[in-house]
Amino acid sequence: MAAPKPPETPWFTAGLVLFAAGLFGWLVLPRLAADPFVGKSAPDFVLPRLDPAGTLANDKVRLSDLQGKALILDFWASWCMPCRAEMPIVDRVAKKEGPRGVVALGVLSGDAPEDAGTFLAQHPVSYPSVVDEQSLAGTAFAVRGLPTLVVLDRKGAVVAVRLGHVSENELTALVDAALH
Secondary structure, three states, X not given: OOOOOOOOHHHHHHXXXXXXXXXXXXXXXXXXXXXXXXXXXXXXXXXEEEOOOOOEEEEEEEHHHHOOOEEEEEEEOOOOHHHHHHHHHHHHHHHHHHHXXXXXXXXXXXXXXXXXXXXXXXXXXXXXXXXXXXXXXXXXXXXXXXXXXXXXXXXXEEEEEEEOOOOHHHHHHHHHHHHO
């Protein structure tokens, strides 16, 4: 019995390369497209501050009141494991870059304030959080998943939007871009 003939190597390879390029273009390139918010003024919101006990504080935070500082918005929830891993990174970068005019603000999304308060009591961070119960901020920034980081420059323009866990080096680079 004769052995099967191997595929024509040049044609097979060319076909495989074309297939892979098409798959890359269809699946990956749309994710690399520029975020529509980058370079535009951040949409304003007013949300209640989360107090340390996990209840809504009487004071509210207006995003536009933070203009003049570079800002890291950290959209998070206590049940989100990547959020839990990213919060210490945001905290370290905000502390390290604070003297340069950088602040961080957590935006609790899709989570009960009581659960968030319990989590923060066990894993404190130095930056405050606000509660986005009606998804006002999440909708304004088209947040599609958690964690999401939004970095704003001193004038309130969006420098970057990142979905998913961000490394400390990447966040530091984004903050540097926001300061220049």
